[in-house]
Amino acid sequence: xxxxxxxxxxxxxxxxxxxxxVLSPLAHxxxxxxxxxxxxxIAVMSVNLLLGYTGxxxxxxxxxxxxxxxxxxxxxxxxxxxxxxSILIGIAAAFLGGLILAPFLxxxxxxxxxxxxxxxxxxxxxxxxxxxxxxxxxxxxxxPRPPLALPSAHVAVNELAMYYLALVLFVVxxxxxxGLVRSPFGRTLIAxxxxxxxxxxxxxxxxxxxxxxxLISATMAxxxxxxxxxxxxxxxxxxxxxxxxxxxxxxxxxxxxxxxWGSLVGAFIYVIGHDIISTITQWWQIFLGALFxxxxxxFPRGILGTVDVLLxxxxxxxxxxxxxxxxxxHAPGEVGRGV
Amino acid sequence: xxxxxxxxxARGISKVFGGLRAVDDVSLQxxxxxxxxxxxxxxxxxTTFFNAISGFxxxxxxxxxxxxxxVTRTLNWRRVAMGMGRTFQTxxxxxxxxxxxxxxxxxxxxxxxxxxxxxxxxxxxxxVDGRVDELLGFVNLTAQRDRQLSELAHGSQRLCEIAMSLSxxxxxxxxxxxxxxxxEAETDRIxxxxxxxxxxxxxxxxxxxxxxxxxxxxxxxxxxxxxGKLLAEGTPAEIAANEAxxxxxxxxxxxxxx
Numbered sequence: 001x002x003x004x005x006x007x008x009x010x011x012x013x014x015x016x017x018x019x020x021x022v023l024s025p026l027a028h029x030x031x032x033x034x035x036x037x038x039x040x041x042i043a044v045m046s047v048n049l050l051l052g053y054t055g056x057x058x059x060x061x062x063x064x065x066x067x068x069x070x071x072x073x074x075x076x077x078x079x080x081x082x083x084x085x086s087i088l089i090g091i092a093a094a095f096l097g098g099l100i101l102a103p104f105l106x107x108x109x110x111x112x113x114x115x116x117x118x119x120x121x122x123x124x125x126x127x128x129x130x131x132x133x134x135x136x137x138x139x140x141x142x143x144p145r146p147p148l149a150l151p152s153a154h155v156a157v158n159e160l161a162m163y164y165l166a167l168v169l170f171v172v173x174x175x176x177x178x179g180l181v182r183s184p185f186g187r188t189l190i191a192x193x194x195x196x197x198x199x200x201x202x203x204x205x206x207x208x209x210x211x212x213x214x215l216i217s218a219t220m221a222x223x224x225x226x227x228x229x230x231x232x233x234x235x236x237x238x239x240x241x242x243x244x245x246x247x248x249x250x251x252x253x254x255x256x257x258x259x260x261w262g263s264l265v266g267a268f269i270y271v272i273g274h275d276i277i278s279t280i281t282q283w284w285q286i287f288l289g290a291l292f293x294x295x296x297x298x299f300p301r302g303i304l305g306t307v308d309v310l311l312x313x314x315x316x317x318x319x320x321x322x323x324x325x326x327x328x329x330h331a332p333g334e335v336g337r338g339v
Numbered sequence: 340x341x342x343x344x345x346x347x348x349a350r351g352i353s354k355v356f357g358g359l360r361a362v363d364d365v366s367l368q369x370x371x372x373x374x375x376x377x378x379x380x381x382x383x384x385x386t387t388f389f390n391a392i393s394g395f396x397x398x399x400x401x402x403x404x405x406x407x408x409x410v411t412r413t414l415n416w417r418r419v420a421m422g423m424g425r426t427f428q429t430x431x432x433x434x435x436x437x438x439x440x441x442x443x444x445x446x447x448x449x450x451x452x453x454x455x456x457x458x459x460x461x462x463x464x465x466x467v468d469g470r471v472d473e474l475l476g477f478v479n480l481t482a483q484r485d486r487q488l489s490e491l492a493h494g495s496q497r498l499c500e501i502a503m504s505l506s507x508x509x510x511x512x513x514x515x516x517x518x519x520x521x522x523e524a525e526t527d528r529i530x531x532x533x534x535x536x537x538x539x540x541x542x543x544x545x546x547x548x549x550x551x552x553x554x555x556x557x558x559x560x561x562x563x564x565x566x567g568k569l570l571a572e573g574t575p576a577e578i579a580a581n582e583a584x585x586x587x588x589x590x591x592x593x594x595x596x597x
């Protein structure tokens with residue numbers, strides 16, 4: 001996509017969301033559901049960074065998402081924190097979780113990385129589930145929204161404020177994410193996905209890159225989980241469960257792995273689809289499953305991944321001249337000028 | 340140009356796969372400034388030996404010394420930082436990136452910019468750009484620099500891989516069957532590049548090769564492996580005259596034209 005087209009399209013998307021409080025009633029959507037889309041898409045982005053860009057099966061990112069949610073829930077219940085502090089504690093909890101798990105994960109690849117990620121997520125799930133005295137166990141925890149941090153007045157955060165905060169955080173996340181995947185660091189992550197052996201034979205300690213990617217991913221998922229708990233005023237063990245991780249992965253694949261905006265598209269379909277279909281039937285997962293199967297069969301690159309390919313200039317056809325140009329332009333011995 | 344300094348030394352390398360001794364007590368010395376070939380019939384253990392030298396898979400026994408340092412158990416990316424570059428039998432590349440980016444990744448890695456969260460500007464950028472231009476010019480892929488590498492022909496991919504292996508400023512380049520699967524014209528082109536590695540860049544080259552015409556015209560030294568063991572070592576003339584080598588290759592007809 002050309003830079004200008006991308007900028008205009010991005011600005012249009014943000015404008016539509018900025019008008020969300022006006023537009024959502026027209027679509028019979030509660031504004032808090034749209035907030036949920038924005039918040040969830042940050043978690044989907046965190047999966048995208050690991051799976052879509054670096055090629056690591058991040059099947060356990062709900063661990064960080066849930067740590068963010070419980071970080072908020074516990075700090076609200078047991079500490080006298082304000083709104084911003086609770087979010088920061090949620091993020092810190094997820095970051096610490098990443099810091100603890102990363103050393104175990106960063107040498108694993110492929111299915112082993114995926115299974116270990118799920119296993120660690122389940123450990124946190126069972127802690128939250130079993131440690132009833134503190135976490136409330138299966139019943140979860142109510143998360144009353146703490147007042148915003150203002151020097152004098154205690155200002156309550158209403159749904160509209162939550163929505164615009166979610167939008168601002170989302171926009172900041174997208175801008176940073178886009179910068180990240182285009183930076184030398186991000187290009188190296190893509191290189192690791194395509195061929196880790198070659199990356200190492202370029203002198204790169206790929207474990208170090210994966211370590212940092214894991215921490216960034218955990219932090220993003222933590223921010224998402226923290227906002228989520230404040231949004232629905234609730235945190236329960238299911239936020240840490242592998243099903244939750246799976247929804248992030250499904251959303252990423254639906255939206256388009258390895259695309260910046262795919263996370264929003266995937267989260268939108270998942271959250272809105274869930275909201276609409278689950279009011280009609282409790283078998284909503286069948287529809288999500290069918291959509292996922294159709295996506296994998298017909299659009300393996302996901303929705304935005306497919307759009308990306310269609311927009312891109314079709315690859316130039318091979319010609320013999322073209323292919324042999326490198327070989328025939330110079331006679332042997334004449335090459336190597338300039339080094 | 341050849342000096343007496345030993346750049347790479349492998350002593351008593353052994354590697355077992357299951358019950359098979361793929362490499363059995365093989366030693367080899369690569370002297371600075373030489374083009375050294377490693378040859379042998381199929382299954383002789385050439386690639387296994389190569390992998391032990393380059394840190395792709397550690398040997399069970401033996402010692403590898405590079406630039407006077409024991410690197411037997413040194414991780415591959417550290418060896419690269421020490422000045423060892425390598426290519427693979429099947430070009431090991433980033434297929435979905437452009438030619439330019441493939442080379443740029445290595446140049447950035449070497450310039451310690453791979454970890455940067457912003458593309459550096461100014462002198463740092465100019466240095467990287469200049470080096471990428473140089474390397475693409477060296478393998479003559481400048482015209483194709485913005486093409487996705489998977490779109491290019493096999494030979495061009497191999498040239499790009501050579502440029503990538505040079506991007507980290509190695510002193511020793513290990514080439515694993517650089518001519519595998521190439522047409523005659525392409526083979527000549529790669530031979531020209533390998534000669535230039537030494538002539539223009541002053542590098543030392545160790546390469547695995549099947550094609551005897553290539554080996555005899557390029558190499559200063561030849562090491563022959565057969566069924567995992569060291570069979571012979573010497574100059575091209577010595578190897579061509581060696582009875583043991585001739586019988587190992589018997590029936591393959593590769594030495595007939597010598």
